[in-house]
Amino acid sequence: MNQVSEKKNFLQGVKAAMPIAVGYIPIAIAFGLLAKSVGIPSYVSFLMSLLIYAGASQFIGINLIVLGASWWEIVVTTFILNLRHFLMTATLSQKLEKQASRKWRLLLSFGITDETFSVSSFQSPKFLPKYFLLGLNTIAFVSWNIGTWLGLFCASGLPDTVKSSMGIALYVMFIGLLIPQVKKSKSALVVSLLAITINSLSNWLGISNGWGIIIATVFSAAIGAQLFAREESN
The missing domain is CATH 1.10.287 (Helix Hairpins)
Structure with missing residues:
Protein backbone atom coordinates (compact mmCIF):
# COMPACT_ATOMS: atom_id res chain seq x y z
CA MET A 1 0.00 0.00 0.00
CA ASN A 2 1.47 3.39 -0.98
CA GLN A 3 1.80 6.38 1.32
CA VAL A 4 -1.10 8.23 -0.32
CA SER A 5 -3.48 5.35 0.42
CA GLU A 6 -2.13 5.02 3.97
CA LYS A 7 -2.67 8.74 4.63
CA LYS A 8 -6.16 8.59 3.11
CA ASN A 9 -7.13 5.60 5.26
CA PHE A 10 -5.70 7.24 8.38
CA LEU A 11 -7.65 10.46 7.77
CA GLN A 12 -10.83 8.46 7.15
CA GLY A 13 -10.28 6.82 10.53
CA VAL A 14 -9.77 10.22 12.14
CA LYS A 15 -13.01 11.48 10.59
CA ALA A 16 -14.94 8.41 11.73
CA ALA A 17 -13.63 8.94 15.28
CA MET A 18 -15.00 12.46 15.69
CA PRO A 19 -18.41 11.40 17.10
CA ILE A 20 -16.55 9.16 19.55
CA ALA A 21 -14.29 12.03 20.63
CA VAL A 22 -17.32 14.27 21.22
CA GLY A 23 -18.74 11.61 23.53
CA TYR A 24 -15.49 10.61 25.22
CA ILE A 25 -14.32 14.02 26.37
CA PRO A 26 -17.26 14.82 28.71
CA ILE A 27 -17.27 11.26 30.09
CA ALA A 28 -13.55 11.44 30.77
CA ILE A 29 -14.02 14.84 32.40
CA ALA A 30 -16.63 13.24 34.66
CA PHE A 31 -14.14 10.46 35.49
CA GLY A 32 -11.44 12.99 36.38
CA LEU A 33 -13.86 14.94 38.56
CA LEU A 34 -15.03 11.79 40.35
CA ALA A 35 -11.51 10.53 40.99
CA LYS A 36 -10.41 13.90 42.32
CA SER A 37 -13.49 14.27 44.52
CA VAL A 38 -12.85 10.97 46.33
CA GLY A 39 -9.18 11.69 46.94
CA ILE A 40 -7.51 9.55 44.30
CA PRO A 41 -4.11 11.11 43.44
CA SER A 42 -4.20 12.85 40.08
CA TYR A 43 -1.23 10.91 38.71
CA VAL A 44 -2.97 7.61 39.53
CA SER A 45 -6.14 8.70 37.73
CA PHE A 46 -4.19 9.88 34.70
CA LEU A 47 -2.19 6.63 34.56
CA MET A 48 -5.48 4.72 34.66
CA SER A 49 -6.60 6.51 31.50
CA LEU A 50 -3.23 6.01 29.83
CA LEU A 51 -2.70 2.34 30.70
CA ILE A 52 -6.14 0.85 31.41
CA TYR A 53 -8.11 2.97 28.92
CA ALA A 54 -11.49 1.43 29.71
CA GLY A 55 -14.15 3.82 30.92
CA ALA A 56 -16.45 1.40 32.72
CA SER A 57 -13.52 -0.36 34.41
CA GLN A 58 -12.04 2.94 35.52
CA PHE A 59 -15.31 4.13 37.07
CA ILE A 60 -15.85 0.79 38.79
CA GLY A 61 -12.21 0.71 39.92
CA ILE A 62 -12.59 4.12 41.56
CA ASN A 63 -15.78 3.01 43.33
CA LEU A 64 -14.14 -0.19 44.58
CA ILE A 65 -11.13 1.73 45.87
CA VAL A 66 -13.46 4.06 47.78
CA LEU A 67 -15.28 1.04 49.23
CA GLY A 68 -11.98 -0.39 50.45
CA ALA A 69 -12.00 -3.44 48.18
CA SER A 70 -8.83 -5.51 47.92
CA TRP A 71 -6.66 -5.35 44.81
CA TRP A 72 -7.74 -8.91 43.99
CA GLU A 73 -11.43 -7.96 44.03
CA ILE A 74 -10.73 -4.97 41.81
CA VAL A 75 -8.73 -7.07 39.32
CA VAL A 76 -11.34 -9.86 39.12
CA THR A 77 -14.27 -7.45 38.78
CA THR A 78 -12.67 -5.42 36.00
CA PHE A 79 -11.45 -8.58 34.26
CA ILE A 80 -14.98 -9.98 34.12
CA LEU A 81 -16.31 -6.65 32.90
CA ASN A 82 -13.74 -6.55 30.10
CA LEU A 83 -14.04 -10.14 28.89
CA ARG A 84 -15.97 -8.79 25.93
CA HIS A 85 -12.73 -7.29 24.61
CA PHE A 86 -11.52 -10.80 23.76
CA LEU A 87 -14.56 -11.17 21.52
CA MET A 88 -14.19 -7.73 19.94
CA THR A 89 -10.50 -8.07 19.14
CA ALA A 90 -10.96 -11.60 17.82
CA THR A 91 -13.73 -10.38 15.51
CA LEU A 92 -11.74 -7.42 14.20
CA SER A 93 -8.68 -9.60 13.75
CA GLN A 94 -10.61 -11.53 11.12
CA LYS A 95 -11.68 -8.33 9.37
CA LEU A 96 -8.30 -6.58 9.49
CA GLU A 97 -6.33 -6.55 6.25
CA LYS A 98 -4.17 -9.65 5.86
CA GLN A 99 -0.96 -7.62 5.46
CA ALA A 100 -1.15 -6.41 9.07
CA SER A 101 1.73 -7.94 11.04
CA ARG A 102 1.52 -9.29 14.57
CA LYS A 103 3.07 -6.07 15.90
CA TRP A 104 0.37 -4.05 14.15
CA ARG A 105 -2.34 -6.29 15.56
CA LEU A 106 -0.96 -5.94 19.10
CA LEU A 107 -0.80 -2.15 18.74
CA LEU A 108 -4.31 -1.84 17.34
CA SER A 109 -5.82 -4.23 19.89
CA PHE A 110 -4.90 -1.86 22.74
CA GLY A 111 -7.09 0.86 21.24
CA ILE A 112 -10.23 -1.26 20.80
CA THR A 113 -13.18 -0.05 22.85
CA ASP A 114 -16.92 -0.62 22.54
CA GLU A 115 -17.24 2.49 20.40
CA THR A 116 -14.25 1.94 18.10
CA PHE A 117 -15.36 -1.67 17.65
CA SER A 118 -18.85 -0.51 16.70
CA VAL A 119 -17.56 1.97 14.13
CA SER A 120 -15.06 -0.53 12.69
CA SER A 121 -17.62 -3.30 12.43
CA PHE A 122 -19.91 -1.21 10.24
CA GLN A 123 -17.23 -0.27 7.71
CA SER A 124 -18.09 -1.49 4.22
CA PRO A 125 -14.71 -2.82 2.97
CA LYS A 126 -14.33 -6.57 3.26
CA PHE A 127 -10.93 -6.08 4.88
CA LEU A 128 -10.35 -3.20 7.28
CA PRO A 129 -7.24 -1.08 6.47
CA LYS A 130 -4.84 -0.97 9.41
CA TYR A 131 -4.26 2.76 8.98
CA PHE A 132 -8.00 3.42 9.20
CA LEU A 133 -8.10 1.62 12.54
CA LEU A 134 -4.96 3.46 13.67
CA GLY A 135 -6.56 6.84 12.95
CA LEU A 136 -9.80 5.79 14.64
CA ASN A 137 -8.05 4.46 17.76
CA THR A 138 -5.63 7.37 18.03
CA ILE A 139 -8.33 10.05 18.14
CA ALA A 140 -10.42 8.04 20.61
CA PHE A 141 -7.43 7.46 22.90
CA VAL A 142 -6.22 11.05 22.78
CA SER A 143 -9.71 12.47 23.42
CA TRP A 144 -10.20 10.19 26.44
CA ASN A 145 -6.92 11.30 27.99
CA ILE A 146 -7.51 14.97 27.21
CA GLY A 147 -10.89 14.71 28.91
CA THR A 148 -9.33 13.04 31.95
CA TRP A 149 -6.75 15.81 32.22
CA LEU A 150 -9.45 18.48 31.94
CA GLY A 151 -11.51 16.77 34.63
CA LEU A 152 -8.55 16.54 36.99
CA PHE A 153 -7.18 20.04 36.59
CA CYS A 154 -9.66 22.37 34.87
CA ALA A 155 -13.26 21.36 35.56
CA SER A 156 -13.62 21.83 39.30
CA GLY A 157 -15.21 25.25 38.80
CA LEU A 158 -18.04 24.02 36.56
CA PRO A 159 -21.63 24.31 37.85
CA ASP A 160 -23.00 21.18 39.51
CA THR A 161 -25.71 20.80 36.84
CA VAL A 162 -23.07 20.67 34.10
CA LYS A 163 -20.99 18.14 36.04
CA SER A 164 -23.94 15.82 36.59
CA SER A 165 -25.05 15.99 32.94
CA MET A 166 -21.70 14.68 31.70
CA GLY A 167 -22.53 11.18 32.89
CA ILE A 168 -25.18 10.64 30.21
CA ALA A 169 -22.85 11.50 27.33
CA LEU A 170 -21.87 7.84 26.89
CA TYR A 171 -25.48 6.79 26.23
CA VAL A 172 -26.06 9.69 23.85
CA MET A 173 -22.94 8.72 21.90
CA PHE A 174 -24.01 5.07 21.62
CA ILE A 175 -27.42 6.09 20.32
CA GLY A 176 -25.82 8.47 17.83
CA LEU A 177 -23.60 5.68 16.49
CA LEU A 178 -26.33 3.05 16.42
CA ILE A 179 -29.31 4.84 14.85
CA PRO A 180 -27.75 5.53 11.41
CA GLN A 181 -26.68 1.89 11.14
CA VAL A 182 -30.03 0.34 12.06
CA LYS A 183 -31.73 2.66 9.54
CA LYS A 184 -29.48 1.31 6.79
Whole structure:
Protein backbone atom coordinates (compact mmCIF):
# COMPACT_ATOMS: atom_id res chain seq x y z
CA MET A 1 0.00 0.00 0.00
CA ASN A 2 1.47 3.39 -0.98
CA GLN A 3 1.80 6.38 1.32
CA VAL A 4 -1.10 8.23 -0.32
CA SER A 5 -3.48 5.35 0.42
CA GLU A 6 -2.13 5.02 3.97
CA LYS A 7 -2.67 8.74 4.63
CA LYS A 8 -6.16 8.59 3.11
CA ASN A 9 -7.13 5.60 5.26
CA PHE A 10 -5.70 7.24 8.38
CA LEU A 11 -7.65 10.46 7.77
CA GLN A 12 -10.83 8.46 7.15
CA GLY A 13 -10.28 6.82 10.53
CA VAL A 14 -9.77 10.22 12.14
CA LYS A 15 -13.01 11.48 10.59
CA ALA A 16 -14.94 8.41 11.73
CA ALA A 17 -13.63 8.94 15.28
CA MET A 18 -15.00 12.46 15.69
CA PRO A 19 -18.41 11.40 17.10
CA ILE A 20 -16.55 9.16 19.55
CA ALA A 21 -14.29 12.03 20.63
CA VAL A 22 -17.32 14.27 21.22
CA GLY A 23 -18.74 11.61 23.53
CA TYR A 24 -15.49 10.61 25.22
CA ILE A 25 -14.32 14.02 26.37
CA PRO A 26 -17.26 14.82 28.71
CA ILE A 27 -17.27 11.26 30.09
CA ALA A 28 -13.55 11.44 30.77
CA ILE A 29 -14.02 14.84 32.40
CA ALA A 30 -16.63 13.24 34.66
CA PHE A 31 -14.14 10.46 35.49
CA GLY A 32 -11.44 12.99 36.38
CA LEU A 33 -13.86 14.94 38.56
CA LEU A 34 -15.03 11.79 40.35
CA ALA A 35 -11.51 10.53 40.99
CA LYS A 36 -10.41 13.90 42.32
CA SER A 37 -13.49 14.27 44.52
CA VAL A 38 -12.85 10.97 46.33
CA GLY A 39 -9.18 11.69 46.94
CA ILE A 40 -7.51 9.55 44.30
CA PRO A 41 -4.11 11.11 43.44
CA SER A 42 -4.20 12.85 40.08
CA TYR A 43 -1.23 10.91 38.71
CA VAL A 44 -2.97 7.61 39.53
CA SER A 45 -6.14 8.70 37.73
CA PHE A 46 -4.19 9.88 34.70
CA LEU A 47 -2.19 6.63 34.56
CA MET A 48 -5.48 4.72 34.66
CA SER A 49 -6.60 6.51 31.50
CA LEU A 50 -3.23 6.01 29.83
CA LEU A 51 -2.70 2.34 30.70
CA ILE A 52 -6.14 0.85 31.41
CA TYR A 53 -8.11 2.97 28.92
CA ALA A 54 -11.49 1.43 29.71
CA GLY A 55 -14.15 3.82 30.92
CA ALA A 56 -16.45 1.40 32.72
CA SER A 57 -13.52 -0.36 34.41
CA GLN A 58 -12.04 2.94 35.52
CA PHE A 59 -15.31 4.13 37.07
CA ILE A 60 -15.85 0.79 38.79
CA GLY A 61 -12.21 0.71 39.92
CA ILE A 62 -12.59 4.12 41.56
CA ASN A 63 -15.78 3.01 43.33
CA LEU A 64 -14.14 -0.19 44.58
CA ILE A 65 -11.13 1.73 45.87
CA VAL A 66 -13.46 4.06 47.78
CA LEU A 67 -15.28 1.04 49.23
CA GLY A 68 -11.98 -0.39 50.45
CA ALA A 69 -12.00 -3.44 48.18
CA SER A 70 -8.83 -5.51 47.92
CA TRP A 71 -6.66 -5.35 44.81
CA TRP A 72 -7.74 -8.91 43.99
CA GLU A 73 -11.43 -7.96 44.03
CA ILE A 74 -10.73 -4.97 41.81
CA VAL A 75 -8.73 -7.07 39.32
CA VAL A 76 -11.34 -9.86 39.12
CA THR A 77 -14.27 -7.45 38.78
CA THR A 78 -12.67 -5.42 36.00
CA PHE A 79 -11.45 -8.58 34.26
CA ILE A 80 -14.98 -9.98 34.12
CA LEU A 81 -16.31 -6.65 32.90
CA ASN A 82 -13.74 -6.55 30.10
CA LEU A 83 -14.04 -10.14 28.89
CA ARG A 84 -15.97 -8.79 25.93
CA HIS A 85 -12.73 -7.29 24.61
CA PHE A 86 -11.52 -10.80 23.76
CA LEU A 87 -14.56 -11.17 21.52
CA MET A 88 -14.19 -7.73 19.94
CA THR A 89 -10.50 -8.07 19.14
CA ALA A 90 -10.96 -11.60 17.82
CA THR A 91 -13.73 -10.38 15.51
CA LEU A 92 -11.74 -7.42 14.20
CA SER A 93 -8.68 -9.60 13.75
CA GLN A 94 -10.61 -11.53 11.12
CA LYS A 95 -11.68 -8.33 9.37
CA LEU A 96 -8.30 -6.58 9.49
CA GLU A 97 -6.33 -6.55 6.25
CA LYS A 98 -4.17 -9.65 5.86
CA GLN A 99 -0.96 -7.62 5.46
CA ALA A 100 -1.15 -6.41 9.07
CA SER A 101 1.73 -7.94 11.04
CA ARG A 102 1.52 -9.29 14.57
CA LYS A 103 3.07 -6.07 15.90
CA TRP A 104 0.37 -4.05 14.15
CA ARG A 105 -2.34 -6.29 15.56
CA LEU A 106 -0.96 -5.94 19.10
CA LEU A 107 -0.80 -2.15 18.74
CA LEU A 108 -4.31 -1.84 17.34
CA SER A 109 -5.82 -4.23 19.89
CA PHE A 110 -4.90 -1.86 22.74
CA GLY A 111 -7.09 0.86 21.24
CA ILE A 112 -10.23 -1.26 20.80
CA THR A 113 -13.18 -0.05 22.85
CA ASP A 114 -16.92 -0.62 22.54
CA GLU A 115 -17.24 2.49 20.40
CA THR A 116 -14.25 1.94 18.10
CA PHE A 117 -15.36 -1.67 17.65
CA SER A 118 -18.85 -0.51 16.70
CA VAL A 119 -17.56 1.97 14.13
CA SER A 120 -15.06 -0.53 12.69
CA SER A 121 -17.62 -3.30 12.43
CA PHE A 122 -19.91 -1.21 10.24
CA GLN A 123 -17.23 -0.27 7.71
CA SER A 124 -18.09 -1.49 4.22
CA PRO A 125 -14.71 -2.82 2.97
CA LYS A 126 -14.33 -6.57 3.26
CA PHE A 127 -10.93 -6.08 4.88
CA LEU A 128 -10.35 -3.20 7.28
CA PRO A 129 -7.24 -1.08 6.47
CA LYS A 130 -4.84 -0.97 9.41
CA TYR A 131 -4.26 2.76 8.98
CA PHE A 132 -8.00 3.42 9.20
CA LEU A 133 -8.10 1.62 12.54
CA LEU A 134 -4.96 3.46 13.67
CA GLY A 135 -6.56 6.84 12.95
CA LEU A 136 -9.80 5.79 14.64
CA ASN A 137 -8.05 4.46 17.76
CA THR A 138 -5.63 7.37 18.03
CA ILE A 139 -8.33 10.05 18.14
CA ALA A 140 -10.42 8.04 20.61
CA PHE A 141 -7.43 7.46 22.90
CA VAL A 142 -6.22 11.05 22.78
CA SER A 143 -9.71 12.47 23.42
CA TRP A 144 -10.20 10.19 26.44
CA ASN A 145 -6.92 11.30 27.99
CA ILE A 146 -7.51 14.97 27.21
CA GLY A 147 -10.89 14.71 28.91
CA THR A 148 -9.33 13.04 31.95
CA TRP A 149 -6.75 15.81 32.22
CA LEU A 150 -9.45 18.48 31.94
CA GLY A 151 -11.51 16.77 34.63
CA LEU A 152 -8.55 16.54 36.99
CA PHE A 153 -7.18 20.04 36.59
CA CYS A 154 -9.66 22.37 34.87
CA ALA A 155 -13.26 21.36 35.56
CA SER A 156 -13.62 21.83 39.30
CA GLY A 157 -15.21 25.25 38.80
CA LEU A 158 -18.04 24.02 36.56
CA PRO A 159 -21.63 24.31 37.85
CA ASP A 160 -23.00 21.18 39.51
CA THR A 161 -25.71 20.80 36.84
CA VAL A 162 -23.07 20.67 34.10
CA LYS A 163 -20.99 18.14 36.04
CA SER A 164 -23.94 15.82 36.59
CA SER A 165 -25.05 15.99 32.94
CA MET A 166 -21.70 14.68 31.70
CA GLY A 167 -22.53 11.18 32.89
CA ILE A 168 -25.18 10.64 30.21
CA ALA A 169 -22.85 11.50 27.33
CA LEU A 170 -21.87 7.84 26.89
CA TYR A 171 -25.48 6.79 26.23
CA VAL A 172 -26.06 9.69 23.85
CA MET A 173 -22.94 8.72 21.90
CA PHE A 174 -24.01 5.07 21.62
CA ILE A 175 -27.42 6.09 20.32
CA GLY A 176 -25.82 8.47 17.83
CA LEU A 177 -23.60 5.68 16.49
CA LEU A 178 -26.33 3.05 16.42
CA ILE A 179 -29.31 4.84 14.85
CA PRO A 180 -27.75 5.53 11.41
CA GLN A 181 -26.68 1.89 11.14
CA VAL A 182 -30.03 0.34 12.06
CA LYS A 183 -31.73 2.66 9.54
CA LYS A 184 -29.48 1.31 6.79
CA SER A 185 -29.11 -2.33 7.80
CA LYS A 186 -31.74 -4.90 8.72
CA SER A 187 -29.07 -7.13 10.25
CA ALA A 188 -27.85 -4.31 12.52
CA LEU A 189 -31.43 -3.69 13.68
CA VAL A 190 -32.12 -7.35 14.43
CA VAL A 191 -28.82 -7.93 16.24
CA SER A 192 -29.29 -4.73 18.27
CA LEU A 193 -32.80 -5.76 19.34
CA LEU A 194 -31.54 -9.23 20.23
CA ALA A 195 -28.74 -7.76 22.36
CA ILE A 196 -31.17 -5.43 24.16
CA THR A 197 -33.59 -8.28 24.86
CA ILE A 198 -30.92 -10.69 26.11
CA ASN A 199 -29.23 -8.05 28.27
CA SER A 200 -32.58 -7.01 29.78
CA LEU A 201 -33.38 -10.64 30.53
CA SER A 202 -29.96 -11.06 32.17
CA ASN A 203 -30.58 -8.05 34.39
CA TRP A 204 -34.03 -9.36 35.31
CA LEU A 205 -32.45 -12.69 36.31
CA GLY A 206 -29.98 -10.88 38.57
CA ILE A 207 -26.90 -11.55 36.44
CA SER A 208 -24.12 -8.99 36.95
CA ASN A 209 -23.69 -6.22 34.39
CA GLY A 210 -20.35 -7.56 33.20
CA TRP A 211 -21.68 -11.05 32.55
CA GLY A 212 -24.90 -9.64 31.12
CA ILE A 213 -22.95 -7.72 28.49
CA ILE A 214 -20.85 -10.77 27.64
CA ILE A 215 -23.90 -13.05 27.32
CA ALA A 216 -25.81 -10.51 25.22
CA THR A 217 -22.83 -9.97 22.92
CA VAL A 218 -22.10 -13.66 22.36
CA PHE A 219 -25.67 -14.82 21.83
CA SER A 220 -26.90 -11.89 19.74
CA ALA A 221 -23.83 -12.08 17.49
CA ALA A 222 -24.12 -15.86 17.14
CA ILE A 223 -27.85 -15.76 16.35
CA GLY A 224 -27.37 -12.86 13.93
CA ALA A 225 -24.52 -14.66 12.17
CA GLN A 226 -26.67 -17.75 11.69
CA LEU A 227 -29.72 -15.83 10.48
CA PHE A 228 -27.97 -13.57 8.00
CA ALA A 229 -25.48 -16.15 6.80
CA ARG A 230 -28.46 -18.21 5.66
CA GLU A 231 -30.02 -15.19 3.94
CA GLU A 232 -26.78 -14.45 2.07
CA SER A 233 -26.39 -18.09 1.00
CA ASN A 234 -29.95 -18.06 -0.38
